[in-house]
Amino acid sequence: MTARPDGTPVWADAVSADPEGAKAFYGEVLGWTFDEAASELGGYARALKDGRAVAAIVPPAPGQESGTAWVLHLAAADAAAAAERVRAAGGTVLVEPVKVGEHGTTAIARDPAGVVFGLWQAGTQQGFELRDAPGGYGWAEVFTRDTAAANAFFPRVFPYRVRKIVDDRVDYSVYSLGEVPALGAMGMGPDVPAQVPPYISVYFVVDDCDAAAGRAVQAGGQLVFGPMTTPFGRSASFVDPQGAAFSLIDPSAAEGEPPAAVEVA
Incomplete structure (x- = not known):
C-alpha cells in the first residue's frame, strides 16, 4: 500500500x-x-x-x-x-x-x-481499512477557541494549505494536502460552555443520519446539534454515554453549493 x-x-x-x-x-x-x-x-x-x-x-x-x-x-x-x-x-x-x-x-x-x-x-498497520463509507471514518474538525493559532500551528507540523471559508456566520477553515481536503477547523462560539476543552471531532459515515441519530440517542448518547443538512451532507453531533464527542454524517444527503474559500497566507 x-x-x-x-x-x-x-x-x-x-x-x-x-x-x-x-x-x-x-x-x-x-x-x-x-x-x-x-x-x-x-x-x-x-x-x-x-x-x-x-x-x-x-x-x-x-x-x-x-x-x-x-x-x-x-x-x-x-x-x-x-x-x-x-x-x-x-x-x-x-x-x-x-x-x-x-x-x-x-x-x-x-x-x-x-x-x-x-x-x-x-509499519504493517497502515490505518483505516474502510473510510468514506457507512461505518467508516469520513471527516474530522479541530474545534478550538483560537482558529488563527490553529491555522498557524498545524501547517508548521504538516504540509497543509489553509483555506478560510468566506462566511461571516461561521469561523471555518479547511486544511488541504495539495488540492485534497484533509481536515477542518471550526471556531467554538460563545454558546459553547467554557468548561468544554478544545478537541477534534471525528465524523463517521452513515447511510441515514436521522435514523443513526435516533439509534445514538436510544443507546444513551446526548445529541448536541442536528441533524442538519449542509453542502457536505446531513450531519449531527453527539457526546457518547462515556463522555466522548463525535459526529455522524451522510454525505449522500448534501444540498446546496459549497461556500467560497480564500487561501490564508
Missing part, C-alpha cells in the same frame, strides 16, 4: 474508561464488531465494519485521568521528526514516539490551544 502523505487522517482511537460500554454503544449505532482486546497492548480492541478495521477502543493508560475522548491520528513518515516540529511550532508532545511492535510508531501531541491528536508512522 502506498504511504499516505504526512497530515492525512489515518486512524482514530476512543480512549474510554468504560471500554465495554463504548463497544456496546458504537456497535448499536454504527454496526461495529470488535476484535478480542489485546492484553499486550493494554486492552486495545479494534473496531470492525464488515470485517475491515475502522477504529479502536482502548482503556486509559495506568495513571491517566479517567474519561473518554476520541483521538485522531495523523500520518507521519517520521514520527520523531514530526514530534520535533510540534515542539518548534509551540505545541507539546504528551507521549514521545514509541514503537508498537511491527505495527508502527505512535506519539500523542497537543497544540498550543489544547487540542490533542496523534501521530502515526505506519
Whole structure:
C-alpha cells in the first residue's frame, strides 16, 4: 500500500474508561464488531465494519485521568521528526514516539490551544481499512477557541494549505494536502460552555443520519446539534454515554453549493 502523505487522517482511537460500554454503544449505532482486546497492548480492541478495521477502543493508560475522548491520528513518515516540529511550532508532545511492535510508531501531541491528536508512522498497520463509507471514518474538525493559532500551528507540523471559508456566520477553515481536503477547523462560539476543552471531532459515515441519530440517542448518547443538512451532507453531533464527542454524517444527503474559500497566507 502506498504511504499516505504526512497530515492525512489515518486512524482514530476512543480512549474510554468504560471500554465495554463504548463497544456496546458504537456497535448499536454504527454496526461495529470488535476484535478480542489485546492484553499486550493494554486492552486495545479494534473496531470492525464488515470485517475491515475502522477504529479502536482502548482503556486509559495506568495513571491517566479517567474519561473518554476520541483521538485522531495523523500520518507521519517520521514520527520523531514530526514530534520535533510540534515542539518548534509551540505545541507539546504528551507521549514521545514509541514503537508498537511491527505495527508502527505512535506519539500523542497537543497544540498550543489544547487540542490533542496523534501521530502515526505506519509499519504493517497502515490505518483505516474502510473510510468514506457507512461505518467508516469520513471527516474530522479541530474545534478550538483560537482558529488563527490553529491555522498557524498545524501547517508548521504538516504540509497543509489553509483555506478560510468566506462566511461571516461561521469561523471555518479547511486544511488541504495539495488540492485534497484533509481536515477542518471550526471556531467554538460563545454558546459553547467554557468548561468544554478544545478537541477534534471525528465524523463517521452513515447511510441515514436521522435514523443513526435516533439509534445514538436510544443507546444513551446526548445529541448536541442536528441533524442538519449542509453542502457536505446531513450531519449531527453527539457526546457518547462515556463522555466522548463525535459526529455522524451522510454525505449522500448534501444540498446546496459549497461556500467560497480564500487561501490564508
